[in-house]
Amino acid sequence: MSTTSPLRPRRSPLLTGLMILYLAYTLIPLLWLFLSATKTQGDLLSSPGLWFGHRFALFANIRDTLTYNDGIFLRWLGNTLLYVVVGAGGATLLATAAGYGLAKYKFKGRRAVFAVLLGAVAVPGTALAVPTFLMFSHLGLTNTVWAIIIPSLVSPFGLYLMWVYASDAIPHDLLEAARIDGAGEVRIFFTVALRLLAPGIVTVLLFAVVSTWNNYFLPLIMLSKPNLYPLTVGLTQWSNQATGVGARPIYNLVITGSLLTIVPLVVAFLLLQRFWQSGLTAGSVKQ
Amino acid sequence: MHRDTKGWIFVGPFLAVFALTFLAPIGYAIYLSLFREQAFFGGNVFVGLDNYADVIADSKFWESFLRVLSFLVVQVPVMLILALLAALAIDSARLHGASFFRIVIFLPYAVPGVVAVLMWGFIYGDNFGLAADLNNLLGSTAIKPLSGHWMLPSIANIVTWEFVGYNMLIFYSALRTVPEELYEAAAIDGASALRTVRAVKLPALRGAVVIATIFSIIGSFQLFNEPNILRTLAPNVITTYYTPNMYAYNLSFAGQQFNYSATVAIVMGVITAVIAYVVQLRGTREAL
Numbered sequence: 001m002s003t004t005s006p007l008r009p010r011r012s013p014l015l016t017g018l019m020i021l022y023l024a025y026t027l028i029p030l031l032w033l034f035l036s037a038t039k040t041q042g043d044l045l046s047s048p049g050l051w052f053g054h055r056f057a058l059f060a061n062i063r064d065t066l067t068y069n070d071g072i073f074l075r076w077l078g079n080t081l082l083y084v085v086v087g088a089g090g091a092t093l094l095a096t097a098a099g100y101g102l103a104k105y106k107f108k109g110r111r112a113v114f115a116v117l118l119g120a121v122a123v124p125g126t127a128l129a130v131p132t133f134l135m136f137s138h139l140g141l142t143n144t145v146w147a148i149i150i151p152s153l154v155s156p157f158g159l160y161l162m163w164v165y166a167s168d169a170i171p172h173d174l175l176e177a178a179r180i181d182g183a184g185e186v187r188i189f190f191t192v193a194l195r196l197l198a199p200g201i202v203t204v205l206l207f208a209v210v211s212t213w214n215n216y217f218l219p220l221i222m223l224s225k226p227n228l229y230p231l232t233v234g235l236t237q238w239s240n241q242a243t244g245v246g247a248r249p250i251y252n253l254v255i256t257g258s259l260l261t262i263v264p265l266v267v268a269f270l271l272l273q274r275f276w277q278s279g280l281t282a283g284s285v286k287q
Numbered sequence: 288m289h290r291d292t293k294g295w296i297f298v299g300p301f302l303a304v305f306a307l308t309f310l311a312p313i314g315y316a317i318y319l320s321l322f323r324e325q326a327f328f329g330g331n332v333f334v335g336l337d338n339y340a341d342v343i344a345d346s347k348f349w350e351s352f353l354r355v356l357s358f359l360v361v362q363v364p365v366m367l368i369l370a371l372l373a374a375l376a377i378d379s380a381r382l383h384g385a386s387f388f389r390i391v392i393f394l395p396y397a398v399p400g401v402v403a404v405l406m407w408g409f410i411y412g413d414n415f416g417l418a419a420d421l422n423n424l425l426g427s428t429a430i431k432p433l434s435g436h437w438m439l440p441s442i443a444n445i446v447t448w449e450f451v452g453y454n455m456l457i458f459y460s461a462l463r464t465v466p467e468e469l470y471e472a473a474a475i476d477g478a479s480a481l482r483t484v485r486a487v488k489l490p491a492l493r494g495a496v497v498i499a500t501i502f503s504i505i506g507s508f509q510l511f512n513e514p515n516i517l518r519t520l521a522p523n524v525i526t527t528y529y530t531p532n533m534y535a536y537n538l539s540f541a542g543q544q545f546n547y548s549a550t551v552a553i554v555m556g557v558i559t560a561v562i563a564y565v566v567q568l569r570g571t572r573e574a575l
Binding site for chain 1: 291292293294295296297298300301302304305307308309310311312313315316319369373376377379381382383384388390391392393394395396397398399400401402403405406407408409410414415416417419420448451452511512516519535536539540545548549552560
């Protein structure tokens with residue numbers, strides 16, 4: 001990291017103070033969520049929001065969340081992982097290959113590809129949801145995992161990022177040298193290009209993981225069987241259950257389940273920050 | 288650049304899935320919008336642009352449209368200015384622990400939108416939320432984030448909380464690409480910190496601001512998750528046509544009016560695309 005000014009300005013307590021205020025706004029809801037996950041339902045109602053309750057019930061809550069309704073939460077977690085691994089993994093692979101192809105080959109129709117992609121990105125994703133649902137239901141794909149996985153495979157933002165990244169990260173001479181050595185195009189991609197693209201790939205993968213992990217609208221319309229739900233749809237169903245007529249509210253499970261849903265992504269972002277931050281910076285060079 | 292049709296090997300698979308999940312649904316939606324279900328006889332009849340005429344004359348549609356419009360003219364500037372200030376502060380080298388601020392402010396982006404809404408929904412609630420605590424503290428009942436006029440600002444707060452960090456990172460990444468020589472030149476000219484921001488940093492951010500604005504506008508017009516989830520907490524405040532997207536959704540999945548729903552979706556898509564295009568044109572022509 002370099003400083004942006006050659007003069008190395010003095011640290012400002014005022015600026016730091018203002019940023020701490022914003023930090024509080026960012027963190028207080030998450031703190032509330034964590035503290036609430038440590039409370040029993042009774043304590044939720046009777047204790048202050050930003051402090052612990054009488055009993056520290058975090059582990060009891062986690063156990064209840066994981067075992068409620070024959071462990072349906074674990075099933076939802078497994079579904080989410082499946083959608084993330086296949087959907088985000090596939091999206092990253094497709095975007096990487098296509099970005100590389102657009103950046104490093106000049107072929108007929110390349111400009112048309114750009115035009116179509118840019119046009120399509122402006123179309124609101126949810127405008128596509130209803131027709132996609134009807135199409136998939138004709139094809140017999142609704143209420144299957146494919147209804148979630150196939151639409152997740154396309155990431156125009158990922159393609160854009162990989163295209164910009166590949167333009168800079170892979171020298172043409174290196175590809176030419178590999179061609180002179182007699183390597184095929186596909187082999188060059190897997191043996192030469194992929195390694196150079198690694199930071200860009202981590203960035204695209206991470207953002208694809210976030211968008212599939214957080215996917216709500218698509219599974220909401222595509223799936224009606226609870227055993228196919230991802231965590232997002234499952235949690236809202238639990239939450240709705242609390243307000244239904246004659247239903248037993250399970251606030252503590254919704255809150256603890258929410259906390260458990262956040263943790264993996266936060267950990268992934270913290271552990272991988274070196275990679276995705278460098279990937280993003282490179283991606284913005286050509287804005 | 289290598290002249291070779293072999294480029295299609297790499298672009299082809301992406302385009303195939305893209306055609307299936309983007310182009311085909313768009314085409315199908317256009318097709319649907321030109322037909323109407325016969326109430327008594329069954330089957331679809333071709334009605335030309337009648338569905339579009341109905342949407343244009345539909346007061347529910349315009350009410351929902353104006354609601355997201357009023358939402359976005361306030362929420363998007365507030366969010367982007369907060370993100371811009373945070374990015375400038377983190378980039379200024381005047382901050383203690385700048386990298387810590389950067390990662391923590393970004394964190395809400397990693398929180399699934401659904402969880403963010405559930406969490407804020409509880410916090411807003413008068414059962415065991417912070418709103419209830421605040422009311423107890425003040426001895427009032429004035430703070431009701433989930434009622435009438437409070438609802439839209441409450442939703443705006445959730446969206447802002449979720450996306451300031453993401454936009455901050457876009458701006459921050461753009462700032463990192465400013466060449467060191469520009470800062471040196473500014474320093475030699477004796478430019479103050481604020482002058483450097485105006486003359487060097489803001490121009491460098493223009494492209495990023497245009498992109499962030501377009502994405503935010505598209506996001507606002509698509510508003511769905513937040514009101515749809517909060518609806519269970521406040522069914523009397525949030526109607527089935529609270530936003531255009533909720534309207535399209537409820538037409539389809541509660542009303543089985545697929546043709547009309549597709550028309551609403553297309554009209555919204557066209558409006559969004561036109562506005563995004565205008566913003567892009569203005570953004571690339573005018574200085575900040």
